[in-house]
Amino acid sequence: MTQPRIAIIGGTGVYNQSHLEGAEELLVDTRFGTALLQHGFIKGREVYFLTRHGPGHAVPPHLVNYRANIAALRQLEVSAVIATAAVGSLRRAIAPGSRVVIDQFIDFTRGRPSTFFEGKGGRVVHTDMTDPYCPDLRAAIVRAGKSVGQELVERGCYLCTEGPRFETPAEIKMFASWGGDVVGMTNVPEVVLAREASLCYAAIALVTNYAAGIAPAFLTHTEVLEEMARGKASLDMLLAACVEAIAAERTCRCRKTGGGFRPREEGEPGGTP
Numbered sequence: 001m002t003q004p005r006i007a008i009i010g011g012t013g014v015y016n017q018s019h020l021e022g023a024e025e026l027l028v029d030t031r032f033g034t035a036l037l038q039h040g041f042i043k044g045r046e047v048y049f050l051t052r053h054g055p056g057h058a059v060p061p062h063l064v065n066y067r068a069n070i071a072a073l074r075q076l077e078v079s080a081v082i083a084t085a086a087v088g089s090l091r092r093a094i095a096p097g098s099r100v101v102i103d104q105f106i107d108f109t110r111g112r113p114s115t116f117f118e119g120k121g122g123r124v125v126h127t128d129m130t131d132p133y134c135p136d137l138r139a140a141i142v143r144a145g146k147s148v149g150q151e152l153v154e155r156g157c158y159l160c161t162e163g164p165r166f167e168t169p170a171e172i173k174m175f176a177s178w179g180g181d182v183v184g185m186t187n188v189p190e191v192v193l194a195r196e197a198s199l200c201y202a203a204i205a206l207v208t209n210y211a212a213g214i215a216p217a218f219l220t221h222t223e224v225l226e227e228m229a230r231g232k233a234s235l236d237m238l239l240a241a242c243v244e245a246i247a248a249e250r251t252c253r254c255r256k257t258g259g260g261f262r263p264r265e266e267g268e269p270g271g272t273p
């Protein structure tokens with residue numbers, strides 16, 4: 001059986017993969033723009049690595065070209081994506097340093113292109129989001145955590161803000177009352193586009209701080225980067241174990257509930273014009 005092609009999308013603080021062997025850079029042109037990736041092997045499996053904010057973390061969360069990134073992965077025939085995302089915690093029980101295998105999101109973004117389906121050719125698509133994160137990939141991450149002796153929080157709701165500013169304490173109180181567990185600025189629309197493209201997608205939220213009003217002091221991006229740097233080696237180990245734990249066969253519903261976006265097909269919203 002052919003192994004699925006796997007991608008890792010690295011968020012804040014994750015600009016390389018120390019377990020990626022034979023890494024080579026490649027540029028992939030899509031209708032939405034160009035994505036820069038690395039291609040190599042982890043534990044003998046083919047892996048693409050993409051750094052969400054670009055080299056040197058030059059692109060802020062609200063300007064990331066999410067559509068180009070996901071369209072590039074689809075063009076490369078990737079079928080399973082594991083992403084990382086730095087987050088603040090809305091719950092005292094989820095302390096900085098925790099890793100959360102998120103299972104739901106709440107979208108509080110405003111101005112981002114958030115779909116591949118713009119109604120071109122009269123095609124209106126409403127993509128199911130009952131299980132936005134692939135249950136099989138989530139289970140693989142949990143198994144991987146156990147295999148490397150890392151405790152993971154096995155579910156949690158990600159509240160996505162527009163950024164790039166941090167939140168006010170009033171917003172954090174509201175988000176917590178809505179059922180959010182962690183807050184970040186990037187997982188939407190990435191998770192949505194992945195489903196529209198029929199990819200399996202899961203994300204590990206890396207808690208770098210308590211959110212505003214829960215944290216004992218003001219928030220800074222430096223603090224986020226410092227916490228990420230502290231956990232980078234063990235995160236790479238976890239991601240390598242995740243790659244190993246991903247099943248060869250896809251038995252989940254992601255492909256079927258996806259919107260069927262095909263980047264190269266003419267007439268599709270992402271197709272070649």
Ligand code: HPA
Pocket residue numbers: 086087088089166167183184185208209210211212219224
């Ligand atoms: N808020 C939003 N995004 C974040 C945070 C936060 O507190 N920490 C890391 N990313």
